[in-house]
Amino acid sequence: MSINFTINGREVIGKKGESILEVARREGIYIPTMCYLAKTTPNASCRMCVVEVKDMDGFILSCNTPPTKGVSITTNSDDLFHERQNIMKLYNVNHPLQCGVCDKSGECDLQNKTLEFQVAQQDFATKEQKRKPKKWGVLSYDPYLCIMCEKCTAVCNQVVGSEALYIKPGGYKSEIDNHFTKCIQCGECISVCPVGAMASSDFKYTANAWELKKIPSACAHCSSVCALEYEVKEVGIGSTFKDKEIYRVTNEADHDSLCGAGRFGYDYENRVTCKDKEAFAKAIGAFESAKSIHFTSMISNEEAYILQGLKEKHGYKLINAEAKAYQNFMKAYTSVSGCTLYSATLDTIRNCDYAITLGSAVSQDNPMIRFALAQAVNNNRAYVSVMHPFEDDMIRNIVSQYVKYEVGSEEGVLALLCENFIADEHRKTFSKFLDSLDEGYICGETSVGEEEFETLNRYKNRKKAPVLILGADLFTHPEAENIARMAGLLDRYSDFDIMIIPSNTNTLGVSLICDLDDEMTAPSLGYNAPANFVLSALGDGDLDMPAMNQQEGTLTSIDKEVVPLNAGLPYHGYELSDIANVLGLTCKHLIDFTCKLPTAKGYSSVAFDDLDNCYLNDGTQVRGYKLDNPKLKASESPSEIADIREFNGSVIYNCNPISQFNRFTDKAHQIIDKAILIGSQQFADAAKIKSGEQVTFSVDGQTITRKFKLSSKLKGTVALNPDFDMFEKSAAYRYTQVKIERV
Amino acid sequence: MSLEQFQDRNVAEQNYFHVDIPDYPTTGWGKVKRAASRTFKGELFVGLWVVFREMIKFDIHTVQYPKEKLPVGPRYRAVHEMQRLFESGTERCIGCGLCEKICISNCIRMETKLDENSRKLVTDYTINLGRCIFCGYCAEVCPELAIVHGPRYENVSDQRAHFTDFSDMLTPIDAAISGTQKEFDGFGAVTPHEDERVKTTPLAY
Numbered sequence: 001m002s003i004n005f006t007i008n009g010r011e012v013i014g015k016k017g018e019s020i021l022e023v024a025r026r027e028g029i030y031i032p033t034m035c036y037l038a039k040t041t042p043n044a045s046c047r048m049c050v051v052e053v054k055d056m057d058g059f060i061l062s063c064n065t066p067p068t069k070g071v072s073i074t075t076n077s078d079d080l081f082h083e084r085q086n087i088m089k090l091y092n093v094n095h096p097l098q099c100g101v102c103d104k105s106g107e108c109d110l111q112n113k114t115l116e117f118q119v120a121q122q123d124f125a126t127k128e129q130k131r132k133p134k135k136w137g138v139l140s141y142d143p144y145l146c147i148m149c150e151k152c153t154a155v156c157n158q159v160v161g162s163e164a165l166y167i168k169p170g171g172y173k174s175e176i177d178n179h180f181t182k183c184i185q186c187g188e189c190i191s192v193c194p195v196g197a198m199a200s201s202d203f204k205y206t207a208n209a210w211e212l213k214k215i216p217s218a219c220a221h222c223s224s225v226c227a228l229e230y231e232v233k234e235v236g237i238g239s240t241f242k243d244k245e246i247y248r249v250t251n252e253a254d255h256d257s258l259c260g261a262g263r264f265g266y267d268y269e270n271r272v273t274c275k276d277k278e279a280f281a282k283a284i285g286a287f288e289s290a291k292s293i294h295f296t297s298m299i300s301n302e303e304a305y306i307l308q309g310l311k312e313k314h315g316y317k318l319i320n321a322e323a324k325a326y327q328n329f330m331k332a333y334t335s336v337s338g339c340t341l342y343s344a345t346l347d348t349i350r351n352c353d354y355a356i357t358l359g360s361a362v363s364q365d366n367p368m369i370r371f372a373l374a375q376a377v378n379n380n381r382a383y384v385s386v387m388h389p390f391e392d393d394m395i396r397n398i399v400s401q402y403v404k405y406e407v408g409s410e411e412g413v414l415a416l417l418c419e420n421f422i423a424d425e426h427r428k429t430f431s432k433f434l435d436s437l438d439e440g441y442i443c444g445e446t447s448v449g450e451e452e453f454e455t456l457n458r459y460k461n462r463k464k465a466p467v468l469i470l471g472a473d474l475f476t477h478p479e480a481e482n483i484a485r486m487a488g489l490l491d492r493y494s495d496f497d498i499m500i501i502p503s504n505t506n507t508l509g510v511s512l513i514c515d516l517d518d519e520m521t522a523p524s525l526g527y528n529a530p531a532n533f534v535l536s537a538l539g540d541g542d543l544d545m546p547a548m549n550q551q552e553g554t555l556t557s558i559d560k561e562v563v564p565l566n567a568g569l570p571y572h573g574y575e576l577s578d579i580a581n582v583l584g585l586t587c588k589h590l591i592d593f594t595c596k597l598p599t600a601k602g603y604s605s606v607a608f609d610d611l612d613n614c615y616l617n618d619g620t621q622v623r624g625y626k627l628d629n630p631k632l633k634a635s636e637s638p639s640e641i642a643d644i645r646e647f648n649g650s651v652i653y654n655c656n657p658i659s660q661f662n663r664f665t666d667k668a669h670q671i672i673d674k675a676i677l678i679g680s681q682q683f684a685d686a687a688k689i690k691s692g693e694q695v696t697f698s699v700d701g702q703t704i705t706r707k708f709k710l711s712s713k714l715k716g717t718v719a720l721n722p723d724f725d726m727f728e729k730s731a732a733y734r735y736t737q738v739k740i741e742r743v
Numbered sequence: 744m745s746l747e748q749f750q751d752r753n754v755a756e757q758n759y760f761h762v763d764i765p766d767y768p769t770t771g772w773g774k775v776k777r778a779a780s781r782t783f784k785g786e787l788f789v790g791l792w793v794v795f796r797e798m799i800k801f802d803i804h805t806v807q808y809p810k811e812k813l814p815v816g817p818r819y820r821a822v823h824e825m826q827r828l829f830e831s832g833t834e835r836c837i838g839c840g841l842c843e844k845i846c847i848s849n850c851i852r853m854e855t856k857l858d859e860n861s862r863k864l865v866t867d868y869t870i871n872l873g874r875c876i877f878c879g880y881c882a883e884v885c886p887e888l889a890i891v892h893g894p895r896y897e898n899v900s901d902q903r904a905h906f907t908d909f910s911d912m913l914t915p916i917d918a919a920i921s922g923t924q925k926e927f928d929g930f931g932a933v934t935p936h937e938d939e940r941v942k943t944t945p946l947a948y
Contacts, residue, residue: 100839101863133861205857208840236854237867
C-alpha cells in the first residue's frame with residue numbers, strides 16, 4: 001500500500017507504517033530533530049520535528065504521525081522557524097558554554113541546532129542544581145551537559161534490551177541513572193548521545209574529533225561483523241616510533257549498533273617495526289617441510305583462499321576443528337533443507353514476531369542476536385523463547401519464556417520442535433521419522449514438559465514471521481549431523497526461518513572456502529593456533545602477522561554477506577600474501593584474491609575496491625554483496641534420535657563473559673573481564689569449593705586452572721568456563737562433565 | 744611615537760609630505776651627466792666625513808648585540824609563551840585544541856586527559872620550532888590568551904626540529920603570583936574597547 005502526498009510541493013510516496021519524517025529522510029528532505037533516533041520508536045519529546053499541514057491549524061509532529069493520502073506538508077516557514085528557535089532557547093537554558101573543552105568537540109547536535117536557529121543570546125535562566133558527574137565503567141555521565149533527550153534510555157531499553165539506564169524524574173532536576181548490574185557495557189548510549197553528556201571514560205578529553213581520521217571498516221570479533229569506523233591519530237608526544245594509534249571506534253549510530261567488543265576492543269594490533277627477514281626465511285622453510293596447517297576462523301576470506309590454494313598446490317592438510325564442525329553441520333543441513341545456507345539474517349530476526357533460540361548463550365555468543373531480539377520484542381511484540389540448560393539473567397527483559405532442558409539433550413528438544421511445527425501437509429513424507437519419536441521418553445529425558453510446548457504452540461498462533469536460532473552448542477554435539485538434518489527439515493517444511501550462528505568471526509567464510517581435514521599430521525604450521533611453527537597476530541609466535549585491524553580483506557558475516565575490512569593501522573611486517581608469493585600463489589596484495597573467491601560456493605567475482613560500504617538515506621546498509629544461496633535437491637531425512645546421554649555431577653560450559661571473545665579482545669585494554677570460572681551456590685556446594693579458590697579440572701584433554709567465583713545470577717550445576725584466553729576454541733561439545741579439584 | 748598616534752590611520756591630518764626626488768635620467772646624455780656629477784661631486788668624502796665625525800664624537804648608535812638588545816614591539820611574533828592566571832597562578836590553557844587545529848604548518852601537538860576534578864587537563868604540549876612559521880594564528884585563536892608570542896627571537900639549535908615544551912614556555916609560578924608576568928598586548932590580544940563589544944547574558948535569577 002502506498003500513500004501519495006507532497007512535502008514542500010514535492011510529490012512523495014509513503015509506505016505503510018512509515019511516518020512523515022521517515023518518508024522525508026528517505027527522500028532527502030531535511031526536518032530538524034533533537035530526540036529522534038531512527039533505530040528506536042520515536043519518543044516525541046523534543047518537538048523540533050513539527051511540520052505544517054495545509055488546511056490544518058497548528059503544527060503536527062512528523063516523527064510519529066503517518067501521512068494520509070493527498071496531504072500537503074510544509075517543513076519550513078517563519079512560524080516553524082520561530083517555534084524551533086524557542087525550543088532551542090529552552091534546550092540551552094543553563095547549558096554550560098564551555099564548548100571549547102567539551103568532549104564532543106563540535107560533533108554536537110545542540111551546537112549545530114543552536115547555530116542553525118540563530119540563538120545568539122539567552123533570555124531564560126533557572127536556578128542551577130547541584131549535580132554529580134558519574135562514572136559507570138566504560139561510560140561516564142555529566143548531568144550538567146545532559147539535555148534529557150532520552151536517546152540513551154531508548155537504545156538501552158529498545159535496542160540493547162537491558163533496561164539499565166533510566167530517568168530519575170524531578171522536573172528540571174531530572175537526570176539519567178544506571179542500574180549498573182544490568183549494564184552490559186556496550187556503549188550504545190555513548191554513541192547516540194547528541195551532546196557530551198554520555199562519554200567514553202577512556203576516550204573522554206583525549207582528542208578532539210577533528211584531529212581523528214575515520215577509517216570505515218568492520219569489527220572482527222564475532223560473526224556479526226558490524227560496520228564501524230576506526231578513528232585514528234598519530235601516537236603521542238615522546239613516542240620513539242612514528243606510527244598511528246586507534247583512539248576510539250564509532251559507528252553510524254542512528255541506524256546501526258555495536259556491542260562492547262566492537263566499540264572498546266579495538267587496540268589489539270600487532271606492532272611490528274620492520275620486516276624480519278630471518279623469521280620470514282624460517283617461515284618459508286617451515287612451510288616447505290610442513291604437512292598440515294592449523295588455523296582459527298579469525299582470518300579473512302582472502303587468507304582462507306590462500307590457505308586453500310596452498311593446500312591444492314602443496315597438499316597441506318587444513319585443520320580448523322571449529323570451522324570443520326560448522327562445515328559438517330551445514331552439509332547435513334543442506335542435505336535436507338536443499339539450501340547451501342541458512343535462511344535468516346539479523347534483519348529477519350529484527351522483523352520477526354516469534355523467535356526460539358536453541359543451544360546458544362544468547363548474551364555472550366553473539367551480541368547482535370540479542371540486540372535484534374530486543375528490537376523484535378520492542379517493535380513487533382515478538383514472543384521470544386530461549387531454550388538453554390540454564391536461565392540467562394541478562395536477557396530477562398527480552399525473553400517471554402525460558403525453556404530449560406537437560407545438558408546434552410538438544411537433539412531431543414529439536415525433535416520435539418519438529419514434531420510440533422512441521423506443517424501438516426508434509427508430515428506424511430517424514431512419517432517414518434516423526435512416528436519414531438517417543439514423546440514421553442524425550443520429554444522425560446530432556447525434562448521439558450509437554451505443557452511448555454503447548455505454550456510455545458499457543459503463542460505461535462497468528463504469528464507471521466517465526467525464526468529459529470541455533471547456536472554453537474549444536475555443532476559440536478555428538479549427534480550434530482542428525483540435529484542439522486532436523487534443522488533442515490524445519491527450514492524446508494515449516495514456516496520458520498532458520499539462523500545457524502557461525503561460531504567464530506569468519507567460520508562461515510572458512511567453511512565455504514576451505515576443504516578442511518580432520519587429522520593433524522606433524523610437522524604442522526599454525527596461524528594463530530598451536531603448532532610446530534606459529535604465525536601469530538598476537539606477537540607471540542615465530543613470525544608476526546598483521547591483526548585484523550591492520551589488514552585489508554573481506555569477511556563473510558552472519559547475514560551471509562561479504563563485507564570489506566579496511567586497515568585501521570599500518571603494518572610494516574610480512575603478510576600471508578608475501579608467503580603465498582614465495583610458495584607460488586602470486587599476488588601483489590591480499591585483496592587481489594577478493595574477486596577469485598569460489599563462485600561455486602556463492603561468492604561473486606567482485607573486486608575489493610568495488611565493494612560498497614555505506615548507508616542510504618533511509619538507513620539501508622549497503623555493504624559488500626550477498627552470498628548466492630542456490631537451491632539444491634534435498635534427498636536425506638533425519639534418522640531416529642539416539643539415546644540421550646546424561647550429564648551428572650559438576651558440568652562446565654565453555655562460555656565467555658560478555659564482550660570477551662578471544663585473545664584479541666583480551667589484549668584490548670578496555671575489556672577487563674578476567675578468565676575465571678563462574679558458578680552458582682549449588683555448583684559450589686556440589687564441587688565442595690568456595691568463591692575465590694583456585695580450582696583445576698580437565699576439558700577436552702587439557703588441564704585448566706582457574707579461580708572460581710560465585711555468582712548469584714546463576715542457578716543449577718552448570719558453571720561457566722571462559723575460553724577466550726585459550727589458543728584455539730575447543731572442538732569438543734561445549735559441556736563437559738568434570739571432576740573439580742582444589743589447588 | 745605615542746600609541747594613539749600610531750593607531751591613527753588618518754593620513755591627511757598628519758605630517759606626511761612628499762619627498763622631492765628628481766626623476767631618473769632617460770636619455771643617454773642625461774645618464775652621462777649623472778655619472779659625471781656623481782664622480783666629481785665628492786659625495787664619497789661627504790660619507791667619509793660623516794663617519795669620521797661620528798667616530799670622534801663617541802656617540803655611537805650601533806646596538807651592541809648581544810650585550811644589548813633593541814626592545815621589540817608588542818606585536819612582534821617570536822617564540823611562544825604560555826601564560827598563567829594572575830594571583831592563583833593556574834595555567835590558562837584549557838586544552839581546547841584550537842591552536843593545534845589552526846596551525847597551518849602542523850607543528851603543535853597537545854595531549855589531554857580527564858583529571859580527577861572532571862576537567863580537561865593538558866598533559867603534554869609541544870611546538871616544533873623547526874616547522875613553526877611564527878604566523879601568530881595560535882595566539883590569535885586562543886580563547887584564553889594562554890598561548891602568546893613572546894619577544895624571544897633567538898632560537899639556535901643543533902638540529903632543525905627544535906622542540907619547545909609546555910614547561911619551557913610556561914611563565915614561572917612565582918612570576919605569576921607576584922604579578923610580574925607581562926600581559927600580552929600583541930597579536931590577538933584584547934583591545935582597549937573590548938568591554939563595549941561584549942554582549943552581556945542575563946544570568947540573574
